[in-house]
Amino acid sequence: MGTPTATVTLPDDPKVRGDVVLPEVLEGREQLVRGNHDFHSITETVCKVNEAPILQTPNGLKFGIALAAAGAAMFGGYIGYLFWEGPGIWGNNNPVGWAWDIVNFVFWVGIGHAGTLISAILYLFRQKWRTSINRFAEAMTIFAVIAAGSCVALHTGRIWMDYYLFPVPNQMGLWPNFRSPLEWDVFAVNTYFLVSTLFWFTGLVPDFATLRDRTTVKWRRFFYGFLSLGWRGSMRHWVTYEKAYQILAAFSAPLVLSVHTIVSFDFAVSQLPGWHTTIFPPYFVAGAIFSGFAMVLTLAIPAREWLGLKDMITIRHIENMNKIILLTGTLVGYAYGMEFFMAAYSGNQYEGFTFLNRMGGPYWWSYWIMMGCNVITPQLFWFKKIRTNVTITFILSIFVNIGMWFERFVITVTSLHRDALPSSWDYFVPVTEVFFFVGTFGLFFFLFLLFVRFFPVIAMSEVKSVMPQANPHWEGYGHHAPGPSGSGEGEKSHGAADAPAPVGGVVPSPAVASTGGHS
Amino acid sequence: MSAATKKLWGVLAQYENPAQVYTAAERVREAGYQKWDACTPFPVHGLDKAMGVPPSKLPWAVLVVGITGSTFMLFFQSWAMGNAYPFIVGGKPLFSMPVFVPIWYEVTVLSSCVTAFLANWVMNGLPQPNHPAFASKAFERVTDDKFFIMIEAEDPRFDLEKTKTLLKEAGASLVEELED
16 A cells, blocks of 8 residues: 555654654654555565465474474473483472472563553554564463473472372362462463453454465365354454453453462462561562563564564564563563562571572572672663664563573572581582573474464454554545545555546445544 | 355445545445344444444343352352361451452452353354355455445345445445355
């Protein structure tokens, strides 16, 4: 549909702005998609990756999938080893009975939160820029929760007893303890996983239908046809669909806050110095969003380069995400400071010792990595030059990921390794847990890259719906003279496929006139 | 699809942009048709009003099941902890409301979301593996960049020629007959 800004917004601009050349980011906030895209070119751009024949998968993607598959296979092997030997293969020992398994769990669950924030909270706030990043942020959420779930399901040691967590009575007729934060966690994480998956799938259905309609390959038509549930874009369906989508968003929004709150209860409800603090829920939620956005950037920046999605994932998206990282990173930094203040102000010597021990004890290095990555790094985003620099953003996002992993390490391990009985003080050394951690990355990236290969990474129908020409009253259609003909300015860039102009004589029909008001 | 069973199902008209389909939908509604539909690649803002589609009843289903699930879980927790196997933890009373809140809340969210998800497909009659419009080559672009209106032959006002003319005059770039 031509270039909306060139023909539409400029004539309306006041003369004052006339000679100022505005950067494209500011010019007309509605223009979320850059370049001269029409609906069809959006479809083409997004579907290109999914529609390449299997053997012509881009080499980078092939290599990535192979590498991630190796990681996932190692994870599988590790689980087998764990079954065989038992949790003794971990460096866990008294007093550190919770270590990398829990660190990884909290790390991965936290990462998921950005996806839900983008898909639900930004949706409710009508932040239309979210449409081009929500699909893969949601995918990231689901795969991160799968990685988290495997950590927490395996950390129980006797994995075959995991059914003790489910709300079924055990052989003695005793139900699981619904008063325990660990049980809350089971419900929180499973609800989160299920709701995120349903939300994601609902959004995917119209896009699966696009792939189904475009393909000529039999297995793809079956595959996408099956997943698209026979979607045909009926307006009567869209009405219910949008309502369902809204409701899913409305219910997912509080999940962003509740899931990590409940995860933090696992710590905060205990009485261990360093864990037993009321600041944990908000602090965990801020940290989760912080780390999640960093992971979104880590995934989005290569994706937009390699998959040719720069028109849809623009520098504005990256800048907006950096601003959220700046905000939540500052909150996290504040929480670190506040924890220290409370430790000192409470006058409790155990609390004071714990925090001094974090800074200067045997794990001082983990503490300072955490502080460096989480407190200093986000502050660089005060500078617009850094915020809008893709390479620097990518590097800083990796730093945040590292910092947030160490935050969980610091919380979990440093509080445990100095418990109330000095004779049991010890220094925790991971043994094979490193493979466990790397394996969760393998699993995560394996699922994520398969998603990139076979599922549309950008929500096409949503992106189309926020383009200016999606509005039936868009000025480019010359709606002041109802009907698409006449008006001369009708920019029809569909080329040969474009409609023969309907007969001019029918335009002022009473039917149209009666609904007037849109001129 | 044997030739003997072919029967006219309706008429399909293609439009090129949201403005055209919007105007056309208004005309079809004004003409008094009942069994018709517009198919678009994305929800066109205001098209439901132009068509006269009533608001969805889905929220009511979510409300009913959400409240049921929520109430059930509250009672269930207190029954399991206080009646099935009375079980005191941390000196709390058997019915200790505050600690039941997190699971109560999660189950409310879960039951509401599962209902919203399922009701969306059930109310829309999906999955529906086939549809007469899928036989049309042009209709393949309904999920890409074209906009369609279809009027069913079962509609009392349906008249093949008149209906076709109406759709054409409303700006259709293509009008096809669909067979069942």
